[in-house]
Amino acid sequence: MGLPSSINLRAPRDHRRLVLDLIHESPDGTTRAEIARSLELSRSAVSGLVDDLLQTGLVREQERRQSRAGRKPIGLEINASAGQIIGVDIGATHIRGILADIAGRPLAELNTSFDIKVGPVKTLAEVRRLVDRLMRDGESSLAHVRSVGLGVPGPVISERGVVLAAPIMPGWHEYPIRRSLEDAWQRPVVVHNDANLGALGEWTYGAGRRCPNLVFVKVGTGIGMGMILGGRLHEGQVGAAGEIGHLTLVENGPLCSCGNRGCLEALAGGGAIALQARELVRQGQRTHLSTLASLDRLSARDVAEAATQGDHLAQQLFAQAGEYIGIALAGVINMLNPGVVIIGGGVAQSGDLLLEPVRAQIRKRSLQAGVLTSQVTSASLGLRSSALGAVAAALSLSFDHFIAHTASGQPAPVAERG
């Protein structure tokens, strides 16, 4: 259930939904004539669809503006006062929440540090506290919230709102994430994998706007990948697609959180970078990192900082991580030929330090057709790709609900509750 319906996996292509998506994609408003042109529908057909949407209160007519050429046609826009939505991104070590109006404009945002290893009960309590604070900051209440989108760093069965055997989420297997939050909030919740939401966020608001073939790689503590292929979010049979972090790159390499050896994540994830740095410091290698107060708490961010300050060892660690990611992505590009490859997540905030070796390996190893057509770039939404993707997923759910309630409409299919 991504946004818009062109990447909605299950709902039929309801014309009202397509019209709604076009209006949402035009922050300055659009007109019936423009919609008719875009969707190749007759003006009268579009008028009927727009009338349905106006009745829901989600769409409204803009005030008519006078132009020198005469009266302009009446513009249409999302009625931002029709409700609010919440997007939450749970990472391995952070939770980010965004409260937005139903036009998708953020009203309040919070980020908090925590550890996902504390398990589902404590984590979801933390999520509820964060949402309470968001409500206070946004001077709002849950009564105004239409739906909530949630991202988690593991394979998700969206229909059931549970994760399956996520290596970095001990204790979460089959925990009823969605049901627990829906019970607490009495609001519909949609759960997706965080990298899939990152792809959706960058596709909706960021570096891959409307690109029908997009790959988003989230390099944080672990490494995940979200894919939009042929204009659809590709989640695989049980939401486990895109687990690029567990691609074996070195047969007998370092042990990975999944139990295998030599996975990309165990070689190039933020956790791996920190581990390698600690090991090298212990071996007595010359590096500024040895001056840090606590070696046990040394993080990939410390390594990135040292690298930007010219620390040779830290730079080498990033170059090596970038090379491994580039090797994996060269294969992805050969296989999928995406129009854009977006690198996001905490570790990617180091910019060219990571991106340059990634690009070099892609140039070296991908077939030329892929190199020429796949643009490799960093996430333009920074650390917010997944949280804004959660906003987009929540909007999509709300839009479906509005459509289901249009006067002349058939009820839109609602995902089965598990």
Ligand SMILES: [Zn+2]
């Ligand atoms: Zn692995």
